[in-house]
Amino acid sequence: FELSSSKMSFGATVFEKxxxxxGGWAGGESLKDLEVFDCEKSTWIKLRPMKMARQNLAxxxxxxxxxxxxxxxSFKNVLSTVLQYSSQTNIWxxxxxMNAARRGHNLVTLNGEIYAIGGDETSTMERYCLSTNExxxxxxxxxxxxxxxxxxxxxxxxxxxxxxxxxxxxNLNTWQNLPYLDIGRGTQLVVIDDKLWAxxxxxxxxxxxxxxxxxxxxxxxxSWKKL
Numbered sequence: 450f451e452l453s454s455s456k457m458s459f460g461a462t463v464f465e466k467x468x469x470x471x472g473g474w475a476g477g478e479s480l481k482d483l484e485v486f487d488c489e490k491s492t493w494i495k496l497r498p499m500k501m502a503r504q505n506l507a508x509x510x511x512x513x514x515x516x517x518x519x520x521x522x523s524f525k526n527v528l529s530t531v532l533q534y535s536s537q538t539n540i541w542x543x544x545x546x547m548n549a550a551r552r553g554h555n556l557v558t559l560n561g562e563i564y565a566i567g568g569d570e571t572s573t574m575e576r577y578c579l580s581t582n583e584x585x586x587x588x589x590x591x592x593x594x595x596x597x598x599x600x601x602x603x604x605x606x607x608x609x610x611x612x613x614x615x616x617x618x619x620n621l622n623t624w625q626n627l628p629y630l631d632i633g634r635g636t637q638l639v640v641i642d643d644k645l646w647a648x649x650x651x652x653x654x655x656x657x658x659x660x661x662x663x664x665x666x667x668x669x670x671x672s673w674k675k676l
Contacts, residue, residue: 453484453493460508464515465536471517474504478523483534497539503528505596509556511563512579513537516544518565519551527552527569531577545582548575553595557606559619566608567594574617588622590615598638602645603668609647610634630664630673647673 452470459473459480468486472479481498499517506520506528515534521527529550533542547565554568563577565584570593575584590608597610606617607627611634614627636650645666652660663676 450486450491450493453495454482456480456482458504460506460517460520462508462510462515464510469508469515471508471515472499472503472506472520478502479504479521485536496534496536497541499532499541501528501530505552507551507554507556507565509558509563511558511561516556516563516577518547518556519554519568521552545577545584547577548584548586549573553597555594555597555599555608557599557601559601559604559606564606564617566590566599566606567597569593569595570612571595588617588624590617590624591626596634598636598647598650600638600640600645602638602640607638607645609636609638627666628671628673632662632664633658633660646676 456473456475460471462469467488471483479502481502483496483498485494485496487494503520503522507518509516517532519528527550529546531544531546533544551565551568555566557564564574566574572589572593574589575586577584592612594608594610594612597608599608608615614630615624616627617624633651637648639646639648647664650660652658665674665676
């Protein structure tokens with residue numbers, strides 16, 4: 450089930466049991482495209498594109514909307530703008546921009562709020578409140594992160610790259626360093642069957658050599674296991 454066109458550096462998220470893919474890079478320029486993979490019909494459907502093209506963006510979903518943040522345009526300008534997409538109306542709306550321009554960052558949703566993490570090796574993180582339409586800086590990570598894995602697991606935020614492995618407790622507003630995994634950038638963190646997995650990326654910090662590696666993290670023993 451191929452995408453409608455070849456692309457890289459796009460954003461992706463799961464929303465209403467379907468997979469949404471937005472933006473990216475192809476043919477020497479950033480893209481505006483938004484498309485959804487209908488899992489029941491096993492087909493890709495093109496939706497209304499963004500007004501501004503962007504690559505290296507981040508995506509997440511909250512309260513019936515999809516959110517797209519940051520990235521860079523075709524001229525390599527790093528963006529702080531944030532867009533909200535409604536699948537009901539097929540309309541994009543611009544909301545409050547982030548306090549920092551970010552690319553190669555991540556968005557996650559936790560406890561009804563959105564967290565924008567890292568990008569361009571920065572350690573800053575900020576939180577978006579939908580009801581007030583405001584972004585607020587919260588605790589920074591110990592290391593800077595870009596093109597890294599991030600996910601919510603057991604009501605906490607985990608981040609992973611060649612720069613480190615950390616967990617954020619929203620109740621304490623603190624980060625904690627976890628056992629290092631010798632892995633490069635681009636690795637994704639996913640939760641399946643209540644297990645935290647690190648998938649793919651590169652096998653060294655040069656970012657040039659892709660890997661098929663799959664690891665599982667055990668929160669009880671605080672250790673990684675290669676699968």
